[in-house]
Amino acid sequence: MSTENTIEHKIDKADLDGKQEYTITVYAENRIGLLNRIAIIFSKRKINIESLNSSASEIEGIHRFNIVIHEGYEVVRKLARQIEKQIEVLKVYFNTNEEIIWQELALYKVSTDEIAEKVTVERLLRQYGASAVVIRKDYTVFAVTGHREETDALVKALEPYELIEFVRSARVAIIKDSAGFHEKLKEFEAFEPGEELVENEFLEKGGKIFTM
Amino acid sequence: METAQDTIQQNEAKAETSKTLFKGTGSQVLLNGLIEEGVTTIFGYPGGAIMPIYDALYDYADKLEHILVRHEQGGIHAAQGFARASGEVGVVFATSGPGATNLVTGLADAQIDSTPLVCITGQVFAHLLGTDAFQETDVINITTPVTKWNYQVTDAKEIQEVLAKAFYIAKSGRPGPVLIDITKNAQLQLEEFPEYVKCNHIRSYRPKPKVRIEYIEQAAELINSAKKPFILFGQGVILGKAEEEFKAFINKSGIPAAWTIMGEGAIPTSHPLNVGMLGMHGNYGPNVLTNEADVIIAIGMRFDDRVTGRLDKYAKQAKVVHLDIDPAEIDKNVKAEVGVWGDCKETLPLLTNLVNENKHEDWLAKFRQYNQEEIDQVITPELYPTGDEMTMGEVLRNINEICGGDAVIVTDVGQHQMVACRYAKFNNTRSNITSGGLGTMGFGLPAAIGAKYGAPDKTVIAIIGDGGFQMTPQELGTIMQFGAAVKILILNNRFLGMVRQWQQLFHDKRYSFVNITSPDFVALAKSYYIEAGKVDERANLRQALETMINHEGSYLLEVMVGRENNVFPMVPQGMSVSEIRLK
Numbered sequence: 092m093s094t095e096n097t098i099e100h101k102i103d104k105a106d107l108d109g110k111q112e113y114t115i116t117v118y119a120e121n122r123i124g125l126l127n128r129i130a131i132i133f134s135k136r137k138i139n140i141e142s143l144n145s146s147a148s149e150i151e152g153i154h155r156f157n158i159v160i161h162e163g164y165e166v167v168r169k170l171a172r173q174i175e176k177q178i179e180v181l182k183v184y185f186n187t188n189e190e191i192i193w194q195e196l197a198l199y200k201v202s203t204d205e206i207a208e209k210v211t212v213e214r215l216l217r218q219y220g221a222s223a224v225v226i227r228k229d230y231t232v233f234a235v236t237g238h239r240e241e242t243d244a245l246v247k248a249l250e251p252y253e254l255i256e257f258v259r260s261a262r263v264a265i266i267k268d269s270a271g272f273h274e275k276l277k278e279f280e281a282f283e284p285g286e287e288l289v290e291n292e293f294l295e296k297g298g299k300i301f302t303m
Numbered sequence: 304m305e306t307a308q309d310t311i312q313q314n315e316a317k318a319e320t321s322k323t324l325f326k327g328t329g330s331q332v333l334l335n336g337l338i339e340e341g342v343t344t345i346f347g348y349p350g351g352a353i354m355p356i357y358d359a360l361y362d363y364a365d366k367l368e369h370i371l372v373r374h375e376q377g378g379i380h381a382a383q384g385f386a387r388a389s390g391e392v393g394v395v396f397a398t399s400g401p402g403a404t405n406l407v408t409g410l411a412d413a414q415i416d417s418t419p420l421v422c423i424t425g426q427v428f429a430h431l432l433g434t435d436a437f438q439e440t441d442v443i444n445i446t447t448p449v450t451k452w453n454y455q456v457t458d459a460k461e462i463q464e465v466l467a468k469a470f471y472i473a474k475s476g477r478p479g480p481v482l483i484d485i486t487k488n489a490q491l492q493l494e495e496f497p498e499y500v501k502c503n504h505i506r507s508y509r510p511k512p513k514v515r516i517e518y519i520e521q522a523a524e525l526i527n528s529a530k531k532p533f534i535l536f537g538q539g540v541i542l543g544k545a546e547e548e549f550k551a552f553i554n555k556s557g558i559p560a561a562w563t564i565m566g567e568g569a570i571p572t573s574h575p576l577n578v579g580m581l582g583m584h585g586n587y588g589p590n591v592l593t594n595e596a597d598v599i600i601a602i603g604m605r606f607d608d609r610v611t612g613r614l615d616k617y618a619k620q621a622k623v624v625h626l627d628i629d630p631a632e633i634d635k636n637v638k639a640e641v642g643v644w645g646d647c648k649e650t651l652p653l654l655t656n657l658v659n660e661n662k663h664e665d666w667l668a669k670f671r672q673y674n675q676e677e678i679d680q681v682i683t684p685e686l687y688p689t690g691d692e693m694t695m696g697e698v699l700r701n702i703n704e705i706c707g708g709d710a711v712i713v714t715d716v717g718q719h720q721m722v723a724c725r726y727a728k729f730n731n732t733r734s735n736i737t738s739g740g741l742g743t744m745g746f747g748l749p750a751a752i753g754a755k756y757g758a759p760d761k762t763v764i765a766i767i768g769d770g771g772f773q774m775t776p777q778e779l780g781t782i783m784q785f786g787a788a789v790k791i792l793i794l795n796n797r798f799l800g801m802v803r804q805w806q807q808l809f810h811d812k813r814y815s816f817v818n819i820t821s822p823d824f825v826a827l828a829k830s831y832y833i834e835a836g837k838v839d840e841r842a843n844l845r846q847a848l849e850t851m852i853n854h855e856g857s858y859l860l861e862v863m864v865g866r867e868n869n870v871f872p873m874v875p876q877g878m879s880v881s882e883i884r885l886k
Contacts, residue, residue, distance in 0.1 A: 181506070
């Protein structure tokens with residue numbers, strides 16, 4: 092888990108109330124009902140989930156959730172422990188934005204007439220790195236991948252030009268310091284816990300993000 | 304289609320020739336699995352969606368004893384009492400819909416008190432799921448927050464593996480309740496099943512870690528450097544079956560040890576290092592000295608708010624060593640200087656090896672000093688009252704004198720519970736059965752029935768208030784029918800006493816709806832053919848208690864105690880443990 096350094100760093104970056112954005116990464120079995128089991132850990136404490144994504148992971152059969160919340164370090168740490176306690180959850184990590192590479196995908200539907208007529212729109216799209224997914228006579232769908240501020244900025248920019256529909260995906264995130272789950276899984280599958288797995292992370296003040 | 308009886312006969316014939324295949328229904332394979340897991344007693348109530356299981360059960364009467372309770376809540380509390388008294392997994396059967404929702408209180412109670420249970424609920428046919436069929440309810444989602452694990456079976460081929468996992472999960476690591484919801488089609492489904500294999504590994508579940516010796520060393524170093532070390536122990540010692548290891552640890556280290564009500568009985572009341580009870584109605588010394596100790600060693604306890612009082616004034620001067628099997632408990636409420644994550648059956652002996660032999664005479668003398676103050680001001684007046692009214696404490700004193708500390712005491716929730724935990728003497732572990740975390744009124748009577756099945760050779764005394772008794776009195780019917788020799792002691796103060804006490808102390812004596820009337824409990828018991836008596840003066844108390852305890856079967860005794868007695872000491876809510884009041 093996080094080093095002492097990063098903890099202090101986090102506090103620097105946090106709001107006045109000590110809260111900031113954390114991305115929780117959950118490796119879990121793919122099982123019906125598990126999403127609910129995880130979601131109620133947040134709702135029980137009246138904590139809002141800003142974004143939640145459920146997808147495949149680098150390992151077949153193992154699911155990966157990305158959950159974004161705006162909370163303080165202590166709260167997130169306790170939430171991570173509670174999630175990890177669930178029987179079908181293998182491992183939970185939580186990271187600040189500095190510790191991850193993350194993206195969200197947004198789709199924008201605009202009137203084709205509007206773009207054809209107004210060059211400014213086209214420029215806007217180039218400026219925001221959008222790509223055209225579908226171009227039809229009546230409308231065009233653009234996609235933007237990026238951080239929240241980037242996708243938000245294009246919404247603002249398109250507002251004057253008849254933005255017909257907008258949707259944004261949940262956040263997906265890769266942990267910078269992660270070595271992936273392949274080696275971890277072997278330890279989990281082993282009958283007796285290995286040294287790596289039994290590390291007592293609560294006391295591990297000097298470990299890397301990816302030590303358990 | 305073959306009848307169940309035919310199938311069983313075929314199976315029995317087959318079992319002799321081949322151990323690997325069993326041809327039968329999902330219901331039969333479920334019951335076989337329960338037998339493989341060592342289950343002997345089931346508490347349950349039949350209904351439409353669980354009928355195939357009950358039909359199969361008809362042929363298993365010689366192997367599985369089924370206790371027909373009078374309400375599913377009674378069933379699950381009985382299973383809790385069974386598990387707590389025996390150390391085995393409690394098993395409950397209930398039908399779908401209302402049968403399953405009636406389990407919820409017991410599940411929540413078992414979840415917060417870490418009681419191992421396997422609950423089997425029937426469910427409508429798989430093809431009816433989501434159609435709002437008769438007695439269909441979303442049991443899995445309703446019970447998710449109050450179970451350690453739950454699973455819906457829709458195909459009989461899943462039953463063996465799921466059942467094996469259920470037992471493994473329920474009793475390993477930090478124990479807890481597990482629920483399996485089985486659709487009716489799966490119960491009826493005819494299949495060939497392989498041999499039952501017990502579960503001992505789930506890749507995503509690590510019940511306990513390999514102990515890291517460096518944390519044991521850090522803990523020992525801290526303990527050895529302490530001048531005023533103090534042990535707080537909880538049910539973890541009992542759940543970990545580590546009573547002997549714990550005794551060895553305190554005997555060598557000489558450190559005074561106080562208990563949460565869930566941990567009571569892990570060491571005998573009379574142990575010289577047992578300094579008493581923690582928390583809101585705990586003993587004077589342990590509460591006050593929590594804020595004087597320099598090192599606190601918390602073992603299998605979770606710093607519940609009823610134990611800590613105001614958290615920001617709790618043990619701030621102390622360095623905390625926290626031993627727990629559940630890593631989510633370490634640093635949850637109280638920050639640990641050293642967290643020892645592991646099974647205390649393994650960690651305690653390692654720690655005992657490294658701690659110095661010590662006596663801590665001066666420090667222990669402080670506990671004795673506070674204890675003397677409490678004896679003079681609170682305990683003696685409670686146990687040897689001079690007024691006309693009987694006190695709950697003197698009833699407990701008489702029970703101690705008659706049973707000598709060997710009885711299993713099951714309590715309900717409220718004033719009588721605090722008095723029982725404070726004053727009951729225990730020689731043996733698994734003798735104090737109470738609803739700790741959830742505080743479930745109505746727990747006592749059914750839990751006592753279960754405890755009697757879990758500890759058949761013990762005297763089981765259910766101590767219950769007049770309010771709590773009226774929450775689950777229907778279980779007298781279970782006693783009537785199956786004969787559990789439970790001694791029921793109703794301490795009647797004609798009030799919802801604990802709420803009244805709070806209204807007196809904190810709400811200007813505005814007694815809002817705490818004035819509760821009762822039926823004629825003696826007549827009620829007798830209507831269930833249970834022997835009963837009533838005492839309203841001290842002169843008859845001892846004799847009446849002896850009659851109850853020496854009676855062959857179950858017996859109900861109602862004792863009229865003082866109406867407005869309060870339980871003291873008390874840490875008022877929102878106050879620090881060192882602000883504990885003696886009156």
